[in-house]
Amino acid sequence: DIVMTQSPATLSLSPGERATLSCRASQSVSSKLAWFQQKPGQAPRLLIYAASTRATGIPARFSGSGSGTEFTLAISGLQSEDFAVYYCQQNNNWPYTFGQGTKLEIK
């Protein structure tokens, strides 16, 4: 199975700052990489698919980049509603696997 490793586990930032979240795959997943946001008590929400394409309705402050084994989710100008847990997920090889998550918390 492909192991997805996210870093850091926790990121403490202030509103208005820029967040950079990393995701590394144990082998190449091409550009078959998605990012999800999850808030407590809610289902995950798709932010980015195909590594860099924003899902419908996702603000432009969210951007994804990378290919192969290294991926980044950047959030510019953090807003209060952005503090949540973020997961990356590969859909290149079955079983499709998720990273363990990065918790973005208010500093």
Place this chain on the structure above:
Amino acid sequence: QVQLVESGGGLVKTGGSLRLSCAASGFTFSDYYMTWIRQAPGKGLEWVSYISTTSGFIKYTDSVKGRFTVSRDNAKNSLYLQMSGLRDDDTAMYYCARGLEQLGYWGRGTLVTVSS
């Protein structure tokens, strides 16, 4: 608008069975692959299974293979997950989601608790 509503969760004894359902509306159900994903309490996400539009292509994660069966009824706009031989580590919130590479719509989940 797209809606996915899971049901059928609950408390079940170890070794027992449960059938989850996911009722879809607001889109042409038969046009989309469908997916089950679970999340153990306080843990991360695990892809359980997916099923193609005509049920001709189905995949399971290894930990549920032989115990879980995914199916769909396109006439009823419904997705199912038949779970048997339930184990303690199957305890999780089970979500259905539309699609395969773009999981843009999720239900709110149904909680399955397995306990001896």
